[in-house]
Amino acid sequence: MNRIASRRGLVLGAVLAGVSFLSVAAASAGDVTVWAWDPNFNGATMKEAASRYQAINPEANIIIDDTASQDDIRAKLQTQLLAGSTDGLPDIVLIQDDVAQKYLQSFPGAFEPLSDSIDMTAFADYKVAAATLDGKSYSLPFDSGVTGLFYRSDYFEEAGFTAEDLNNITWDRLIEIGTEVKEKTGHLLLDLDLTDTGVIRMMMQQSGTWYFNEDGSLNIVDNAPLKKALETYAKFYQADLVKPVSGWAEYTGAFTSGEVAAVPVGVWITGTIKANADQSGLWGVAPIPRLDIEGSVNASNQGGSSWYVLASSDNKEEAIDFLKTVWGSDVDFYQKILIDQGAVGSLLAAREGEAYKATDEFFGGAPVWQDFSTWLSQIPSVDYGVFTAEVDSAVQAQLPTIIQGGDLDQALQAIHDQAQQQMQ
Amino acid sequence: MTDTSLPAVGARPAANVRSRVPANPFAILRRALVYVLLSIAAFVSVFPFFWMIVGATNKSADIIRGKNSFGSELFNNAATFFTQVDALRVFWNSAFIAVVGTALTLLISSLAGYGFEMFRSKVRERIFALLLLFLSIPFAAMMVPLFVMFSQAKLVNTYTAVILPTVASIFIIFYFRQATKAFPSELRDAAKIDGLKEWQIFLFVYMPVMRSTYAAATIIIFMANWNNYLWPLIVLQTAENKTITLIVSALTSAYTPDYGMILFGTVLATLPTLVIFFLLQRRFVEGMLGAVK
Numbered sequence: 001m002n003r004i005a006s007r008r009g010l011v012l013g014a015v016l017a018g019v020s021f022l023s024v025a026a027a028s029a030g031d032v033t034v035w036a037w038d039p040n041f042n043g044a045t046m047k048e049a050a051s052r053y054q055a056i057n058p059e060a061n062i063i064i065d066d067t068a069s070q071d072d073i074r075a076k077l078q079t080q081l082l083a084g085s086t087d088g089l090p091d092i093v094l095i096q097d098d099v100a101q102k103y104l105q106s107f108p109g110a111f112e113p114l115s116d117s118i119d120m121t122a123f124a125d126y127k128v129a130a131a132t133l134d135g136k137s138y139s140l141p142f143d144s145g146v147t148g149l150f151y152r153s154d155y156f157e158e159a160g161f162t163a164e165d166l167n168n169i170t171w172d173r174l175i176e177i178g179t180e181v182k183e184k185t186g187h188l189l190l191d192l193d194l195t196d197t198g199v200i201r202m203m204m205q206q207s208g209t210w211y212f213n214e215d216g217s218l219n220i221v222d223n224a225p226l227k228k229a230l231e232t233y234a235k236f237y238q239a240d241l242v243k244p245v246s247g248w249a250e251y252t253g254a255f256t257s258g259e260v261a262a263v264p265v266g267v268w269i270t271g272t273i274k275a276n277a278d279q280s281g282l283w284g285v286a287p288i289p290r291l292d293i294e295g296s297v298n299a300s301n302q303g304g305s306s307w308y309v310l311a312s313s314d315n316k317e318e319a320i321d322f323l324k325t326v327w328g329s330d331v332d333f334y335q336k337i338l339i340d341q342g343a344v345g346s347l348l349a350a351r352e353g354e355a356y357k358a359t360d361e362f363f364g365g366a367p368v369w370q371d372f373s374t375w376l377s378q379i380p381s382v383d384y385g386v387f388t389a390e391v392d393s394a395v396q397a398q399l400p401t402i403i404q405g406g407d408l409d410q411a412l413q414a415i416h417d418q419a420q421q422q423m424q
Numbered sequence: 425m426t427d428t429s430l431p432a433v434g435a436r437p438a439a440n441v442r443s444r445v446p447a448n449p450f451a452i453l454r455r456a457l458v459y460v461l462l463s464i465a466a467f468v469s470v471f472p473f474f475w476m477i478v479g480a481t482n483k484s485a486d487i488i489r490g491k492n493s494f495g496s497e498l499f500n501n502a503a504t505f506f507t508q509v510d511a512l513r514v515f516w517n518s519a520f521i522a523v524v525g526t527a528l529t530l531l532i533s534s535l536a537g538y539g540f541e542m543f544r545s546k547v548r549e550r551i552f553a554l555l556l557l558f559l560s561i562p563f564a565a566m567m568v569p570l571f572v573m574f575s576q577a578k579l580v581n582t583y584t585a586v587i588l589p590t591v592a593s594i595f596i597i598f599y600f601r602q603a604t605k606a607f608p609s610e611l612r613d614a615a616k617i618d619g620l621k622e623w624q625i626f627l628f629v630y631m632p633v634m635r636s637t638y639a640a641a642t643i644i645i646f647m648a649n650w651n652n653y654l655w656p657l658i659v660l661q662t663a664e665n666k667t668i669t670l671i672v673s674a675l676t677s678a679y680t681p682d683y684g685m686i687l688f689g690t691v692l693a694t695l696p697t698l699v700i701f702f703l704l705q706r707r708f709v710e711g712m713l714g715a716v717k
Binding site for chain 2: 257
């Protein structure tokens with residue numbers, strides 16, 4: 001019994017010893033901490049920015065945590081703001097544009113207005129608008145989700161279409177072209193995921209509208225661009241040009257494997273497409289097609305996010321100075337992140353740099369970055385509102401009916417009803 | 425906090441299966457059908473593991489294209505994973521939280537289970553029923569209050585904050601109480617006559633006798649701790665404190681996910697639970713055969 005007793009005592013002792021050194025020191029004051037997702041994209045660009053700032057201010061210490069996913073960051077931010085406990089929060093956080101208003105309006109005073117100290121006219125209008133509330137803008141605009149129609153130039157050429165044929169066309173025209181490409185090459189035009197409303201949102205934004213009225217109420221039933229977008233979405237299916245996919249891997253797989261001929265998407269997809277080096281020279285980028293209605297332009301946006309400074313930060317001034325110095329004016333920095341990460345920033349002056357003027361052999365020697373920055377400046381501003389995610393899921397619920405030729409007015413009413421219920 | 429949708433443990437394998445000889449063709453057919461169904465079920469359970477291991481040896485682009493044969497990219501994926509992730513650190517975090525968490529949960533929850541069964545009182549069943557009722561409260565509902573508590577205790581971003589809320593696991597208390605019903609009270613009486621105090625009975629009589637129960641509970645608790653996601657996510661703030669589960673999960677959210685590297689990380693993250701499972705499963709069966717004589 002004694003032997004057992006001493007062994008058990010040992011285990012117990014070890015456990016208790018373990019407990020005693022459980023506490024771990026948190027980051028010390030004076031550091032600027034940053035939360036971002038995706039170490040190869042947002043994390044890498046922020047690290048480049050930090051090293052540039054540290055070259056000017058050697059005593060500055062910027063700690064970047066890019067080990068959480070976007071959902072993780074949202075969960076943490078939301079819990080801590082709800083709990084009213086800001087100890088664990090960083091000084092700077094990355095937030096996607098379409099949820100920004102939700103945070104700004106749900107947690108008034110949690111974020112520091114930046115428009116007092118940083119000139120917002122230097123950035124693309126639509127990016128600034130996404131983070132503006134009551135006349136103050138709260139973000140340093142980062143990457144743009146400026147869209148383009150990425151397409152397999154070899155397939156389109158085989159069917160007799162040149163880059164010029166895709167220049168500034170409507171979605172309806174794209175369907176006509178896609179039908180011919182399918183007849184001649186056997187490739188479907190694009191792949192769509194019924195649980196993703198990306199293309200529909202793209203079509204709305206290019207027409208300068210969103211799910212909401214100015215006062216925040218739902219704008220669904222009489223929303224002409226939304227109706228047209230849903231109609232166009234259904235046409236893709238009715239013309240039999242869609243490979244249905246589910247999930248991100250399948251979605252990217254369909255166009256990186258050469259199965260479908262084109263993908264209308266945000267510029268951030270460039271890295272995924274170029275990862276297949278054997279397809280160099282086989283791709284082109286055309287302006288995003290527009291809706292066949294008044295006011296719709298050949299420029300839109302999908303995704304993109306911006307940097308926010310938390311009002312609870314102990315190092316607000318340094319955090320703002322960092323954003324202002326590097327992100328707000330360093331044109332050379334934007335060339336570097338364009339080359340290294342394929343990140344298209346929102347600073348309008350960046351297009352004057354060398355990298356933006358370069359051509360890309362992968363895309364047949366076209367000046368794709370000049371093109372993207374031209375489209376960037378043309379993207380209509382829309383107010384993403386607070387309940388975009390709720391309306392998105394209401395739209396998703398109707399998509400299966402819509403693509404089977406369901407009545408659009410009924411669908412819009414159903415979307416309105418479901419969204420209305422969610423918003424209460 | 426502990427996963428409650430667990431399979432029933434302790435189910436004995438059906439005895440004398442081998443000696444039963446099928447008597448007629450229908451029985452053979454039925455047997456064949458059972459085997460086919462079980463094979464399908466086995467395939468469905470094992471295929472994700474197989475695919476995970478195959479994926480770890482392939483390039484991201486090949487995985488997306490649906491390749492499911494072994495490739496030659498294992499070392500490249502490993503290299504990418506180890507450059508992007510401070511593997512030693514996150515493994516230490518996970519291991520520390522899981523091991524200390526498991527030890528504390530076993531100690532505290534088994535003591536509670538023992539107490540509930542051994543000591544009679546009028547309100548015992550009511551308290552127990554109340555505890556079981558608490559099982560139905562989703563963790564998400566307790567998250568914000570819990571965070572406020574830990575924040576006021578200045579414990580945010582510590583291992584303690586991850587471990588403490590899990591140590592009094594209602595499910596494990598329930599599990600130990602049920603198991604304690606099979607503990608012969610004669611043993612306790614005999615120990616008392618020998619002059620042992622209650623804590624001595626617990627440590628030196630109860631624990632050794634119930635080692636099969638402890639083994640099974642260890643598997644359950646270790647897996648729950650190792651895979652714990654939501655609470656560590658909220659309460660661990662800096663990269664150097666995060667667990668492997670958090671880190672691997674976040675890898676998938678890149679705009680251009682490197683699936684080969686992610687699956688390599690997933691294999692690594694799965695290994696410890698697999699090892700613990702197989703290690704203790706053997707002991708668990710041993711314990712079952714010779715636990716209470």
